[in-house]
Amino acid sequence: MEAIAHAKFQRYGARKVRQVLDQIRGKSIAQAEALLPAIQRSACMLVGKTLKSAAANLQNRLGKNVEPGAMFIKAAWCGLGPMGHMKRVLPAPQGRAYTFKRKVCHLTMIVTDERG
Numbered sequence: 001m002e003a004i005a006h007a008k009f010q011r012y013g014a015r016k017v018r019q020v021l022d023q024i025r026g027k028s029i030a031q032a033e034a035l036l037p038a039i040q041r042s043a044c045m046l047v048g049k050t051l052k053s054a055a056a057n058l059q060n061r062l063g064k065n066v067e068p069g070a071m072f073i074k075a076a077w078c079g080l081g082p083m084g085h086m087k088r089v090l091p092a093p094q095g096r097a098y099t100f101k102r103k104v105c106h107l108t109m110i111v112t113d114e115r116g
Contacts, residue, residue: 002074003061005054007107009081010046014105017043017078021107025076029055029111030068046107047076054111066113075110 010017020043024032032051036044051073059066081104092098 001058001061002110002112003054003058005050005057005109005111007046007050007053009104010107011102012043012046012105013103014078014080016041017046017105017107020044020047021076021078024051025073027073028069029071029073032073033068047109050107050109051111054109058111058113062113071111071113072115073109074112074116076108078105078107080104081106 020036020039020041023039024035024047027035029051033048036048036051054073055066055068055071058071083101083103086102086104087099088102089097089099
């Protein structure tokens with residue numbers, strides 16, 4: 001059986017989150033939780049929370065407690081969110097203002113109890 005967890009509109013760049021996801025994809029929950037503190041990215045907090053949420057969703061769907069070593073990350077991906085509502089301004093020469101957009105991302109994680 002599978003369970004999904006979403007983390008939408010998170011204030012991280014999608015590329016940096018993908019770098020973390022590439023290292024834990026396909027591993028068991030126990031292996032991923034052990035590996036996350038060793039990765040030098042602030043996005044590890046986001047990925048860890050979403051991973052725990054997906055594991056809890058799977059246990060809820062199954063109706064029983066499952067060992068973290070028996071649950072596996074089937075798929076995990078991250079895409080860009082809308083940047084239109086996070087416009088900011090930088091001061092520029094001669095009194096001008098340069099606009100830039102803060103990045104947000106949507107993270108989706110699928111966890112299963114079958115190895116594969």
